[in-house]
Amino acid sequence: MSDTYDRLNALCFGGRLRPVVIRLEPWILSIDTPGLRLAGAWDSDGWSIAIDRALLDHPRLLVGALLHEMVHQACHQAAGVGGHGPFFVAAAALAGGPLDIPGPTPATASTWPYPIPRQLLKEI
Numbered sequence: 001m002s003d004t005y006d007r008l009n010a011l012c013f014g015g016r017l018r019p020v021v022i023r024l025e026p027w028i029l030s031i032d033t034p035g036l037r038l039a040g041a042w043d044s045d046g047w048s049i050a051i052d053r054a055l056l057d058h059p060r061l062l063v064g065a066l067l068h069e070m071v072h073q074a075c076h077q078a079a080g081v082g083g084h085g086p087f088f089v090a091a092a093a094l095a096g097g098p099l100d101i102p103g104p105t106p107a108t109a110s111t112w113p114y115p116i117p118r119q120l121l122k123e124i
C-alpha cells in the first residue's frame with residue numbers, strides 16, 4: 001500500500017505530499033453519512049489515511065480510494081482545507097490528470113474518482 005502511495009505521490013502530486021501512516025481497517029465501508037458512503041478516511045490530526053481492507057480485492061477501487069484521500073491530504077497540507085468544496089474539486093482535477101481520470105464536479109466530488117458499488121457496502 002505504501003508503494004502505491006509513493007507512486008501516486010510522485011505521479012499525481014509531484015512528490016510533495018508528506019509521509020503519512022496508512023492503515024487498512026475493517027469498518028470504513030460501514031460508515032453511513034448523509035449523501036455518501038465512505039471507503040477511506042483522511043485524518044489530519046493523526047496525519048493518516050485509513051482504507052477499508054475489503055478494497056484489497058478491488059485494485060481499481062483501492063487506488064481510487066487512496067487517491068481520493070491523498071487529495072484530502074493535499075488540501076490540508078497546502079491550505080488547511082477540508083471537505084469536498086471548490087478547493088478539493090480543483091486539487092482532484094490536477095491529481096487525476098496524469099492518470100487520465102477526469103476531475104470531479106461539485107456534485108461528484110465526494111465519490112470521486114470511483115463510486116463504491118453497492119454490493120461492497122456493508123450493512124449497519
Ligand SMILES: [Zn+2]
Pocket residue numbers: 068072083084109110
Ligand atoms: Zn472525501
